[in-house]
Amino acid sequence: MTALNCSNCATPLDPAFKHCPDCGQSTAIHRFNIKHLVHEFLHAFTHTDKGALILLRDLVVRPSTVLREYIVEGKRKKYFNPFTLLLLVLGITVFMSSIFHPMQGSESVYKEQIALAKSEKKKAFMTTMADKQAKLNEWLEKKMNLMVFITAPLMALGFWLVFKGKGYNYAEHLVAYLLLTCFLSLASSLLFLPLLGILPPESKLWIGLANLLLQIIYICYAYKGFLILNGFGDLFMVVIANILGTIFWLAVLMIFMLVYLIFL
Numbered sequence: 001m002t003a004l005n006c007s008n009c010a011t012p013l014d015p016a017f018k019h020c021p022d023c024g025q026s027t028a029i030h031r032f033n034i035k036h037l038v039h040e041f042l043h044a045f046t047h048t049d050k051g052a053l054i055l056l057r058d059l060v061v062r063p064s065t066v067l068r069e070y071i072v073e074g075k076r077k078k079y080f081n082p083f084t085l086l087l088l089v090l091g092i093t094v095f096m097s098s099i100f101h102p103m104q105g106s107e108s109v110y111k112e113q114i115a116l117a118k119s120e121k122k123k124a125f126m127t128t129m130a131d132k133q134a135k136l137n138e139w140l141e142k143k144m145n146l147m148v149f150i151t152a153p154l155m156a157l158g159f160w161l162v163f164k165g166k167g168y169n170y171a172e173h174l175v176a177y178l179l180l181t182c183f184l185s186l187a188s189s190l191l192f193l194p195l196l197g198i199l200p201p202e203s204k205l206w207i208g209l210a211n212l213l214l215q216i217i218y219i220c221y222a223y224k225g226f227l228i229l230n231g232f233g234d235l236f237m238v239v240i241a242n243i244l245g246t247i248f249w250l251a252v253l254m255i256f257m258l259v260y261l262i263f264l
C-alpha cells in the first residue's frame, strides 16, 4: 500500500514512486515486526555493497578505490557512512582500552626518580608528579576516542601541506584520513592496544613504532592510488606527510600534558 504523502516529510507522492523524491524514504512503510527488525539489523552490517563490514573490508583490500570513489567521483551513497563507522570503531577502542589499560605503567619513570632522590623535597615533588601522571593516564585511557579529534585534523594538515599541488582541499584530505583511520584505529584497538597492556613498559616504544610502521605502509598504499602517485619520490612524500602530521599532534599532546603536569 502506497501512501499519498511521504510518511516522513509529507511530500505528495506519485503512486509509481518507490522512494520519496524529497527525503528518500521508502514509500512502503509499514508497522514494525520482528522479522523486519532482524532483517534491518543484519542489513546494517552485511548488506552486499553498503554494510559497515563491507566498507571495512574495502578499506583493507582496496583503500585507494574507496578514497577515489567516495571523495573524487562522488559515489557517496554506495558506501556505509564513514563517520558512523568511525564512531563504531572508536567505541571498540574505548572498550579495549578499559580492559587492557594501555597507558598504565608510564609513571614508573617517576618511581625510579623517587628511589634515587637525594633530598626529601625532591622525593615529595616526584611523588606528586607520579600521582599526576597516573591520573592523566587514567583520563587519557577513558578519552581514547577523543584522541582522534586531535590527531586526525593535524594529520590531515600534514597531508594537505605536502600534497597541495595535487589539487585537493583540506576537507578532502581530512575525509580521506578519517576513512583510513577507521581501519587503522580498528587494527590498533585489536592488535597494538592489547600488546601495550600485556607487555612490560620497556616494550611500549617498540609497539608504538610497529603501529607507526603499519600506519605508514597502509597510508602509502592508499594514497598511491588516491593521489595517483608514481615513483619512489612521491611515496617518500607520503612518509614525510605522515611524519609532519605526527609531529603536529605529538607537539599538541606534549604541550597539553606539560600544562597539566606543571600547572594543574
Ligand SMILES: [Zn+2]
Residues within 6 Å of the ligand: 006, 007, 008, 009, 010, 011, 020, 021, 022, 023, 024, 025
Ligand atoms: Zn519524504
